[in-house]
Amino acid sequence: MTALxxxxxxxxxxxxxARPAGRWRSALGLLPFAAYLLVFLGGPLYFVVSGALSxxxxxxxxxxxxxxxxxxxxxxxxxxxxxxxxxxxxxxxxFGVFLAQAVxxxxxxxDGREGPLRRVVSTASGVLAYFGGVPLAFAFIAALGQTxxxxxxxxxxxxxxxxxxFRIDSLSGLALTYVYFQVPLMVILITPALEGLRxxxxxxxxxxxASAWAYWRHVALPVLAPALAxxxxxxxxxxxxxxxxxxxxxxxxxxxxxxxxxxxLSGNVLADRQNIGLALGLDMVLIIAVVMVGxxxxxxxxxxxxx
Amino acid sequence: MRRxxxxxxxxxxxxxxxxxxPLVAAAEFSLRAPGGGYGVxxxxxxxxxxxxxxxxxxxxxxxxxxxxxxxxxxxxxxxxVRLRFPGLAGVLESATILPIVIPPVVMAAGIAFVQxxxxxxxxxxxxxxxxxxxxxxxVVLALPFAYRAVDNGLAAVPLRTLVEAARNLGAxxxxxxxxxxxxxIRSAVLGAAFLTLALVLGEIVIARILLYTDxxxxxxxxxxxxxxxxAVALSLAALxxxxxxxxxxxxxxxRRTRRTTP
Numbered sequence: 001m002t003a004l005x006x007x008x009x010x011x012x013x014x015x016x017x018a019r020p021a022g023r024w025r026s027a028l029g030l031l032p033f034a035a036y037l038l039v040f041l042g043g044p045l046y047f048v049v050s051g052a053l054s055x056x057x058x059x060x061x062x063x064x065x066x067x068x069x070x071x072x073x074x075x076x077x078x079x080x081x082x083x084x085x086x087x088x089x090x091x092x093x094x095f096g097v098f099l100a101q102a103v104x105x106x107x108x109x110x111d112g113r114e115g116p117l118r119r120v121v122s123t124a125s126g127v128l129a130y131f132g133g134v135p136l137a138f139a140f141i142a143a144l145g146q147t148x149x150x151x152x153x154x155x156x157x158x159x160x161x162x163x164x165x166f167r168i169d170s171l172s173g174l175a176l177t178y179v180y181f182q183v184p185l186m187v188i189l190i191t192p193a194l195e196g197l198r199x200x201x202x203x204x205x206x207x208x209x210a211s212a213w214a215y216w217r218h219v220a221l222p223v224l225a226p227a228l229a230x231x232x233x234x235x236x237x238x239x240x241x242x243x244x245x246x247x248x249x250x251x252x253x254x255x256x257x258x259x260x261x262x263x264x265l266s267g268n269v270l271a272d273r274q275n276i277g278l279a280l281g282l283d284m285v286l287i288i289a290v291v292m293v294g295x296x297x298x299x300x301x302x303x304x305x306x307x
Numbered sequence: 308m309r310r311x312x313x314x315x316x317x318x319x320x321x322x323x324x325x326x327x328x329p330l331v332a333a334a335e336f337s338l339r340a341p342g343g344g345y346g347v348x349x350x351x352x353x354x355x356x357x358x359x360x361x362x363x364x365x366x367x368x369x370x371x372x373x374x375x376x377x378x379x380x381x382x383x384x385x386x387x388v389r390l391r392f393p394g395l396a397g398v399l400e401s402a403t404i405l406p407i408v409i410p411p412v413v414m415a416a417g418i419a420f421v422q423x424x425x426x427x428x429x430x431x432x433x434x435x436x437x438x439x440x441x442x443x444x445x446v447v448l449a450l451p452f453a454y455r456a457v458d459n460g461l462a463a464v465p466l467r468t469l470v471e472a473a474r475n476l477g478a479x480x481x482x483x484x485x486x487x488x489x490x491x492i493r494s495a496v497l498g499a500a501f502l503t504l505a506l507v508l509g510e511i512v513i514a515r516i517l518l519y520t521d522x523x524x525x526x527x528x529x530x531x532x533x534x535x536x537x538a539v540a541l542s543l544a545a546l547x548x549x550x551x552x553x554x555x556x557x558x559x560x561x562r563r564t565r566r567t568t569p
Contacts, residue, residue, distance in 0.1 A: 029387040033380050041409070041447045044417025051420050095321075102318040123553040126502070127546065130452060131509040134524050135542035138531065139329035142336030142539050149332035180329065183322075241410035243512045248528050258412040262516055265419050278420060281413040288410065 048285070051278035064272075064279035074280065077260040080171055081240060084256070088178040089235035093228065095179070096186020096235075097194075103187070104194055122191075125184035132181045133244030140177045141249070144168045169250040177245055182235050189234055193227035193302060230298035237291045240284070257284055330543070337540035349540035352530070359541070362526035369438055369522065370507040373445045374500040377453045380446070381499065385457045386488055389466055399454070414444060415516035422517060437519035444513055449506050453499035460495020464488075498556045505549035 052068075055061045068074050103121050128136070143150045144161070145168050151161055167173055197220055205215040221228075243258035257280055264277030340346040353359055388395050422434055434440045469491060473483035489496065511524045520529065523545070531538025 023391075026387070026391040029391065030384060033384040036380055037447065037450070040443045041414070044414045044421070044444070046417070047420045048413055048417040051417075098314075098318045099322050102315045102322075105315070119554065119557045123557050124550055126452075127505055127550045127553060130502075131505040131549070132546065134509050134511055134528060135333075135546040136329070138535070138539040138542045139333040141535060143329040143332035145535075149335050150328060180326070183326075241412070243410070243412045244509065247511055247515065248531070258410065258512070261412050261416055265416055265516060274420070274423070278416055281410075281416040284410055284413055 045285070048278050048281045051275055052282040053279075054275065056272050056275060064275045065282065067276050068279035068283055071276075073255065074257075074260055074276075077255040077257045077280075078283075080255055081257040084171060084175050084178060085236045085239035088175050088182050088239050089232050092179050092182025092235050093186050093190075093232040096183045096231075097190055097228065099183060100187045100191050100194055104191065121187065125187045129181050129185035129188055132184075133242065134248045136177055136180050137245045137248035140173070140180070141168055144173065144176070169253060171254055174246060174249060174254060177249065178239050178242065181242075181245075182239060185235060185238055186231055189231040190224075190227060193224055193231075197223065224302075226298040227302035230295045230302060233291050233295045233298070237288045237295075240288060240291075333539050333543045337536055337543055339536060349534075349536040350544065352534070352537040353541060353544075356530070356537075359523075359526050359530060359537075362521055362523045365437060365521050366507055366523035369442055369445065370504045372438065372442050373449060373507055374503040376442070376446045377449045377503055378457075378496060378499060381450065381453045381457050382489065382492075382496065383484060385454060385461055386466065386470075386484060389458075389461055390470065396458075399458075411448065411510070411512040412516070414447070415513040418444060418513070419516055434517075437514065437521055440517060441510075441514060441519055441522065445503075445507055445510060448510065449503040452502040452506070456499040456502060457492065457495050460492035460498075461488075463495075464491045494556050494559050497559075498553060501549060501552045501556060504552070508545045508549060 052064055053060055053062070055063065069078075103118060140148075142148055144166075145151065146162060148168075154161055168177075201219050201223075202215055205219050210218070240257075243256070243262075246254060246256055246259060247262075261277045261280045261284075264273045264280065337349050338345045338347065340348055353363065388399060418440075421430065422440075432439065433443075466488065469487050470480075470483050473487045474480070478486070507522075509524055510522075511528055514520070514522045514525045515528075520526070524542075527538050527541045527545075530541070
């Protein structure tokens, strides 16, 4: 363990790599973390994959995967899941960028520390983006449910939402709720990229006679494009994976892929449904894996400007 | 600065409307009394209703054990990566975002398969109660958030100098970690613990699919089927409480760095 002191501390920008032998030994330090993930994340994923690819008797088959992609109720679930994920990702990304930029360029403190507004926004973003599922469902029922505050106000103002066919436990109601956690997630993801826009670029553009619009159109947006696209992909994956809000808001009346998985797994259905449920899970993991690979590739491009 | 002021007002106005209206509505809804008028009866359900109170205690228990496991896994690993594998930091940074989108419902599906089809003493112990069954998997869900929080904390302290100074004074690596590094990043550690609490107080997907209905969020959703006011009140209270804790940690951390950086 004294190996830590055997070599001089390199400067932070130029880390000295450990000797090969010492490197293997120090890799042991990562073992508990890796082993834990292997058992408790890898374990469930292993059973999803193996169950998806076998019949109830354990014989290998592709029938479950085929059924999960072709049966009408599952196609409808994929269609509405993809629709709500894409829609709320785009809306959340656009609104989130504006909000993040507004917060960033708001009142800045001379000493470069985070002002109270940024602390409030960043902590609130974290809580809402990652853990808001259940409370948000109830907050939206309270606002836009049959007797919700906003519904009553709108009715008093002459707009009858429910008369017009709106329901909070419909796909559009759910989408309205999803945007509430998509925007904060966008703020979290895009703020570092916005911070990476150097003031000198703006000054240079202005000195060359560019308007604010020309600066954004020809300098800032092209630099931000990979980061924006990558963050939008994460938002898509986030909405696609989300289930807590739908579970609390609707008790399963909207066909989404997670809803289909949950009902295929519940005990009172046929045994082969369980394997189809796992196949749906596998489909989900594959779709999200593709999305995340896209995100990582874009992230690498985005990093070019922040070096 | 002046040029951008108008669009900023529009953005903040829209954000305030969209983000505050549901919270205001939730607060109003939660304070409605059954016979008309307003009162705090919905909030008192947490002490009146023994099932809800028991569920809250169960969830707090899960949160404490989960946070302890998460910190035991994350703090040494994050320190170790920064000291010995600085090249890996970028990889881990992007890897920590991956589990954010590994659907809990898929994890739950895999666990439910094990629960239904595999026996044996190990699995019987694992699935014996919500504490033993849910905690290991909540740890996995909390890892990415906790890793980011702790790693950000480590980035703000001269980690290598601290560890080497402690080692030169004769401390073992473990002692250096516990008595030098841990106090230096205590606000990040607290932040990670509160993020874990927020996660445990909001997780219903795995608990519902595995049929552990005695946790707080599941009990709140169940209560919402008959008394929407109670569900709105308690979920709003849990959200605001965890947010207030994180905000307090954020300000406390800010004060500390001001003192330590010249």
